[in-house]
Amino acid sequence: MKRFWGFVLKEFLHIFRDPRTMLILFGMPIVQILLFGYVITNEIKDIKIAILDQSKDPVTIELTNKIISSGFFILDRNIKSMNEVEDVFKEGNVRQVIIFESGFGRKLKREGTANIQLIADASDANTANLVVHYTMAIIDDFVREQNKLTGSPIQFIPEVRMLYNNELKGVYMFIPGIMAMILILVSAMMTSISIVREKELGTMETLLVSPLRPAQIILGKVTPYIALSFINAVTIIIMGNLVFGMPVQGSIILLLAESILYILLGLSLGILISTITKTQQNAMFISLFALMLPTILLSGFIFPIENMPKILQWLSILMPPRWFITIIKNIMLKGTGLMYVWKETLILIVMTSVFLGLSIRKFKIRLE
Amino acid sequence: MSEQKETIITVRNLVKKFGNFKANDNLNFEVFKGEIFGFLGANGAGKTTTIKILCGLWAPTSGEIKVAGFDIYNQTEQIKRNIGYMSQKFSLYEDITVFENIRLFGGIYGLSRHEIAHRAADLMHRLDLEHSRDKLISSLPLGWRQKLAFSVAILHNPKLVFLDEPTGGVDPVTRRKFWDQIYEAADRGITVFVTTHYMDEAEYCDRVSIMVDGRIADLDTPSALKGKYGVKNMNEVFLKIARIKPDQNN
Numbered sequence: 001m002k003r004f005w006g007f008v009l010k011e012f013l014h015i016f017r018d019p020r021t022m023l024i025l026f027g028m029p030i031v032q033i034l035l036f037g038y039v040i041t042n043e044i045k046d047i048k049i050a051i052l053d054q055s056k057d058p059v060t061i062e063l064t065n066k067i068i069s070s071g072f073f074i075l076d077r078n079i080k081s082m083n084e085v086e087d088v089f090k091e092g093n094v095r096q097v098i099i100f101e102s103g104f105g106r107k108l109k110r111e112g113t114a115n116i117q118l119i120a121d122a123s124d125a126n127t128a129n130l131v132v133h134y135t136m137a138i139i140d141d142f143v144r145e146q147n148k149l150t151g152s153p154i155q156f157i158p159e160v161r162m163l164y165n166n167e168l169k170g171v172y173m174f175i176p177g178i179m180a181m182i183l184i185l186v187s188a189m190m191t192s193i194s195i196v197r198e199k200e201l202g203t204m205e206t207l208l209v210s211p212l213r214p215a216q217i218i219l220g221k222v223t224p225y226i227a228l229s230f231i232n233a234v235t236i237i238i239m240g241n242l243v244f245g246m247p248v249q250g251s252i253i254l255l256l257a258e259s260i261l262y263i264l265l266g267l268s269l270g271i272l273i274s275t276i277t278k279t280q281q282n283a284m285f286i287s288l289f290a291l292m293l294p295t296i297l298l299s300g301f302i303f304p305i306e307n308m309p310k311i312l313q314w315l316s317i318l319m320p321p322r323w324f325i326t327i328i329k330n331i332m333l334k335g336t337g338l339m340y341v342w343k344e345t346l347i348l349i350v351m352t353s354v355f356l357g358l359s360i361r362k363f364k365i366r367l368e
Numbered sequence: 369m370s371e372q373k374e375t376i377i378t379v380r381n382l383v384k385k386f387g388n389f390k391a392n393d394n395l396n397f398e399v400f401k402g403e404i405f406g407f408l409g410a411n412g413a414g415k416t417t418t419i420k421i422l423c424g425l426w427a428p429t430s431g432e433i434k435v436a437g438f439d440i441y442n443q444t445e446q447i448k449r450n451i452g453y454m455s456q457k458f459s460l461y462e463d464i465t466v467f468e469n470i471r472l473f474g475g476i477y478g479l480s481r482h483e484i485a486h487r488a489a490d491l492m493h494r495l496d497l498e499h500s501r502d503k504l505i506s507s508l509p510l511g512w513r514q515k516l517a518f519s520v521a522i523l524h525n526p527k528l529v530f531l532d533e534p535t536g537g538v539d540p541v542t543r544r545k546f547w548d549q550i551y552e553a554a555d556r557g558i559t560v561f562v563t564t565h566y567m568d569e570a571e572y573c574d575r576v577s578i579m580v581d582g583r584i585a586d587l588d589t590p591s592a593l594k595g596k597y598g599v600k601n602m603n604e605v606f607l608k609i610a611r612i613k614p615d616q617n618n
Contacts, residue, residue, distance in 0.1 A: 002475060002478075003475055003476050003478060006471065006472055006475030007472070007475070007476065009472075010461065010464060010468070010472045013463075013464045013468060014461070014463055014464070017463050017464065017504075018463065201461075201462075202455050202456075202457025202459060203457075203459055203460075203461060205455050205457070206453060206454075206455060207476075208425055209423045209424070209425060209448060209451070209453040209530075210448060210453075210477065211445065211448045211449045211476065211477060211478065212476055
C-alpha cells in the first residue's frame with residue numbers, strides 16, 4: 001500500500017508541476033462556464049415584436065404602450081389576423097407575437113379575467129425564453145398597477161406558445177452539458193495522455209519491471225484524476241448555482257454520486273484509449289474527436305436529440321454524456337430521486353464495465 | 369574460471385516466437401553471481417526480447433528459465449523484487465526532483481522512509497549531487513542523469529541488475545565513466561547483465577555472449593574470443609561472427 005501511495009504522490013507532482021495541465025484542469029471549467037453563461041444570459045434589448053390586437057380598447061392600447069416603452073422591445077408591425085403569424089416568423093426578424101383576444105377590455109370589466117397569447121420563435125430557445133419572461137414581467141406589473149387603481153382584482157391569463165421547440169430544450173442545458181463535457185475530457189483525455197506519456201518516455205517499462213502490479217500502476221495513475229475531476233464537478237455545480245442560479249432541487253449526494261460514476265466511466269475510457277495508442281498526440285486526438293465533438297454534437301447538449309436524423313439518434317444512444325446529462329438535469333431541475341434515473345444510471349454502469357473489461361483484456365494481450 | 373561460482377541466471381532451451389518469427393531460437397546460457405555479463409548483438413538480433421523475458425515482462429514460448437533462484441513462469445513477483453532495471457530509454461522522471469525520484473523508486477521497492485533518507489544522502493554524496501537534491505532531473509546534464517538512473521536502479525541492492533543499452537547516445541568519455549560505476553556495483557556483489565552494441569564496451573565485460581538472428585553465436589571471455597578468432601579487438605570478433613553466420617545458413 002505504501003508503494004502505491006508513493007506512486008500516487010508522484011502523479012500529483014507531475015500534475016502540479018505542469019502549468020498546461022493545471023490550466024486545463026482548473027482554468028477550463030471556469031472559462032467554459034463563464035463563456036457559455038455569458039452568451040446565454042446575455043440581456044435582451046430591442047427585440048422586434050408584432051402585435052395582433054383584436055380588440056383595440058383603452059386597456060390593450062395602454063398595455064401595448066407599456067410593453068413598447070420598456071426598452072426591451074420594438075414594435076415591428078401590427079398584424080390583422082392569425083394567418084399572418086406564421087409569415088411574420090418566417091421572415092425571421094420578429095421574435096414574438098402578442099395576441100389580445102377580441103373584447104379584451106369588456107371581458108376584463110365583466111369577468112375580471114382576459115386572455116393574452118404570447119407566441120415566441122423558439123428556434124433560438126434561450127432568447128425565446130427570455131423574451132417571454134420579460135413580457136410576462138411587464139404584464140404582471142401592469143396588472144398590479146391596475147389592481148391598485150381600480151381596487152377590484154383583475155387577472156390576465158397569458159397563454160404561452162413556443163414555436164418550433166415546444167419544451168425549450170437548451171435552457172439550463174449548458175451547465176449539465178459543460179459538466180458532462182469537462183468531466184469526460186479531464187478524466188478520459190488527461191488520464192490517457194498521462195499513461196501514454198509513461199509509455200513514450202520508457203518509464204512504463206521501468207514500472208512494469210518493478211514490484212508494482214500492473215493494476216496498481218493504472219490505479220495509481222488515475223487516482224489523482226478522480227480527485228481532481230471531483231473537484232471540477234463541485235466547482236461547476238457551485239459556480240452554476242452562484243453565478244447563473246442553476247438550482248439543485250434534488251439530493252446533492254445523489255448528484256455527486258452520479259458525477260463520480262460518470263468520472264469513473266471517463267477514466268475507464270481513458271485507460272482504454274491509452275491501451276490502443278502509442279503517442280500522447282494520438283491519445284489527445286482520439287480523446288478530442290471521439291469524446292469532445294460527439295459530446296457537444298450528439299449528447300443533446302446543444303442540439304435537441306429529437307430533431308436529429310434517426311441514424312444520429314441511434315448514435316447518440318452510445319454517447320455516455322447523453323445519459324449523464326439526462327440524469328443531472330433531472331436531479332438539478334426536477335429534483336427527482338434515483339427511482340427516476342435508475343435506467344440511465346444502469347446504462348452508465350454497464351458502459352463503465354465494458355470499457356474496463358476491454359482495457360484489461362487489451363492490457364493483458366500487450367504484456368504477453 | 370567459473371568452477372565454484374553460483375549461477376544467478378539459468379536459461380535452458382529458451383524459445384520466443386512472434387507468429388512464425390523466432391526472436392529467440394533455443395537459447396542456452398548461464399550467468400554467474402557477481403560477474404559482468406555482456407549480451408551483445410546487432411539491432412534486431414533478439415537481445416531486448418531476451419531481457420524482457422528475464423525481467424518477467426514477457427512470457428517465453430517455451431524453455432526453462434530461472435532468475436535469482438526463482439522460476440520465470442510462476443515466481444515473477446519474487447524476481448521483480450530481486451532485480452534492478454535500467455532501459456535504453458531514460459528511466460527517471462524529468463519533471464520531478466532528484467530526491468523525489470529517489471524517494472519514488474525507493475518506495476516502490478519497499479524501502480522504509482529511514483532507509484530511503486539514508487541511502488539517498490549516501491548516493492548523492494557519492495555522485496557529488498548534494499547541491500542538486502531539489503533540482504529537476506531535466507536540469508541535469510545527460511551524463512549525470514545516467515549515473516543517477518543507474519544508482520536509482522540499484523538503490524534497493526538487487527542481486528542482479530539488467531541494463532538494456534544503458535549508454536545509448538552518449539559520448540565515449542561519459543561511457544567510460546559510466547562503466548566505472550558498473551564496476552563499483554559489481555564489486556558490491558551485484559551481478560550485471562548488460563546489452564550493448566558498442567564493441568569497445570564488450571571489452572569491459574567478464575564474459576560476453578554474441579547473438580545473431582535470435583541465436584547465441586558464441587559465448588566466452590573477451591580474451592578467449594579474441595584468441596579463438598585470431599583478432600585484436602572485440603569489434604573484429606563481432607564482424608567475423610556476424611559474417612560467418614549467414615554463410616552457414618545458406
